[in-house]
Amino acid sequence: MDLIACHDCDLLYHQPSIAEGRKLRCPRCGAVLLQHRHDCVERCLMLVLAALILFTVANAYPLLSLDLQGREQDTLLITGVIELYRQNQAGLAVLVLCVSILLPLIKLLSQLYVLLPLYFGWRGWRLPVAMRIVDILHPWAMMEVYMLGILVAIVKLASLASIVPDAALYAFAALIMVMAATDASLEPHDIWERLSKTR
């Protein structure tokens, strides 16, 4: 039997076998240690591919358009970053660019980079590095917070102007669901086990 330790309280014990779909919680502090899933790689790969398609759509097409006294204006996901930069808020612009576009993209690509070789049985190159990138980026990819921000902005402006949601907004909403599903079904423990086996 394998030894396992809790990352939150350092309790050391023998890893019990857990049933499919069940979570293993630390008996002392309650932290979720791992979850058992047998089709994790296949499902996650499909979800990541879907997320990448949705990501492209969400970035390529207008998110919202605003109608004020007959003047209409389209807004892309990147427009906010550009406008912040124009207002001499370069720091904010870089931060928003990173957490809402760049880091989610890098996270998705890293996941793809790890999952493809695992699925097809390729050797892969530096997979542990990519897997660590996924882990580090996890709190910094804030697309779902951005989505909530869009909703708040819409409600705030609703009384001043009419706002028309565009195609990219629906893609964006779907993207958040797919990314959440990926995070929920990607079991790092399982991926790491596979990575150490292939080496």
Add this chain to the structure above:
Amino acid sequence: MNRPQTAARAGFWLCHGCHQLNRVGIHAHESERVRCARCGATLHRRKPNSIVRTWALVMAAFILYIPANALPIMTIVSLGAGEPDTILSGVITLIAAGMWPLALLVFFASIVVPMLKLFVLIYLLLSVQFKSRWRPRDRTALYRLTEAVGRWSMLDIFVIAILVALVKFGSIATIETGAGASAFASVVVITMFAAMSFDPRLIWDVIESDHERERSTRNPS
């Protein structure tokens, strides 16, 4: 053996990157720079300088919290005139407009969460430094909550980014970002780093040393 055994005391260090247990021996020292056998990350017994780092980041966040709330985060300029909005006045405007749920949401994300996060971190730091034995399980859960909820404070920053992008109608209406916005963004980012640098295992280390003392004074059952 009924006494809980920890990885560190058994001579194992848990990799923070891939959660692999690495046998390093009981006498291993931080300065040796041991690397994880599986992913190559540098191993640590506990997060390095956890207490000092977290204190420094919490203090920095506290200082920035003042301009973040005192300075305007944005100004809606309509027909050449406009009044600056701080975080709090933004919430009050929402209440005045009757948008209660939204006001509550912004109030929680922008005011309650950052403040609560700072106080929780200070409490956890003090509880570790004063070797508190009070409800370690709940304190660990509190830490997990603090770490998970922090990112939602970015909400206000995103709202500004979207409003700035949407409302640019020249002389009719534009939105200008204020100095408070970057201060607030810094608070959110710094508190996220502060939560990451705190090591919840320190909460349990105190209790471990208790067990040790108990064992030496009493016969283990």
